[in-house]
Amino acid sequence: MGTARAKTRTPRVTTADVVAFLSKEYGPVEWKPRNDPMSELVLTILSQHTSDTNSDRAFASLMRTFGTIERVGEASVEDIAAAIRTAGLAKVKAPRIKGVLEKVHREVGSYDLSFIGEMPLEDAKAWLRSLPGIGPKTAAIVLCFSFGMPAMPVDTHIHRVSKRLGLIGPKVSADRAHDILEAKVPPEQVFPFHVYLITHGRRVCKALRPRCGECVLAWGCPSRKLFEASSRSKPTAKSRRPAKR
Numbered sequence: 001m002g003t004a005r006a007k008t009r010t011p012r013v014t015t016a017d018v019v020a021f022l023s024k025e026y027g028p029v030e031w032k033p034r035n036d037p038m039s040e041l042v043l044t045i046l047s048q049h050t051s052d053t054n055s056d057r058a059f060a061s062l063m064r065t066f067g068t069i070e071r072v073g074e075a076s077v078e079d080i081a082a083a084i085r086t087a088g089l090a091k092v093k094a095p096r097i098k099g100v101l102e103k104v105h106r107e108v109g110s111y112d113l114s115f116i117g118e119m120p121l122e123d124a125k126a127w128l129r130s131l132p133g134i135g136p137k138t139a140a141i142v143l144c145f146s147f148g149m150p151a152m153p154v155d156t157h158i159h160r161v162s163k164r165l166g167l168i169g170p171k172v173s174a175d176r177a178h179d180i181l182e183a184k185v186p187p188e189q190v191f192p193f194h195v196y197l198i199t200h201g202r203r204v205c206k207a208l209r210p211r212c213g214e215c216v217l218a219w220g221c222p223s224r225k226l227f228e229a230s231s232r233s234k235p236t237a238k239s240r241r242p243a244k245r
């Protein structure tokens with residue numbers, strides 16, 4: 001009896017399904033190194049609570065003003081704040097950047113963070129998170145994008161879509177989601193999972209009006225009925241359960 005009930009249970013999307021279905025939808029993704037780790041760290045601090053466009057502009061302005069990360073390290077908090085004004089929250093971000101640069105220089109003797117690439121993942125995370133104001137998301141971004149390590153950055157899109165899909169519990173914070181999702185995704189799939197879920201969150205599983213009728217994961221999403229009922233959007237061929245999984 002228990003077996004018969006299990007067979008009729010609604011299927012649930014797994015992390016492997018996320019990669020399999022969204023890779024068909026969005027095409028292959030390839031990891032390429034983005035910035036050197038110290039620049040990535042500064043850029044990620046600049047990106048907190050603002051758009052990529054604003055943080056890219058602020059980083060370009062910082063480099064235009066000072067020329068090198070070494071010169072940024074020698075600059076005053078006030079001068080750094082003036083250079084990064086376009087990123088917003090310059091009064092918070094400038095001392096954070098200064099504090100991180102000071103601690104790195106004190107501990108390493110330079111701003112070369114390439115040694116992190118030789119560390120085990122958990123040690124590398126712990127080292128970065130020991131820097132002032134650096135949390136799990138910033139540490140994961142540096143490890144993922146500069147070193148290609150299987151660290152899972154969880155941004156607002158990944159946090160939201162993972163909750164809706166039931167991959168994490170409804171009350172799990174974004175900070176806790178890093179470790180939970182990382183443990184569920186094989187190391188070689190961490191980067192594609194991250195990229196696909198962000199893309200899906202931006203294009204389909206939007207914050208206010210998710211397009212469940214166009215979603216290739218709708219067949220196994222526990223939130224779908226809730227959103228379809230409120231929007232009255234009809235299921236389409238895309239959102240129906242595939243014949244074979």
Ligand code: SF4
Nearest residue numbers: 205210212215218221
């Ligand atoms: S079915 Fe709707 S809520 Fe679920 S992942 Fe797709 S778009 Fe998001």
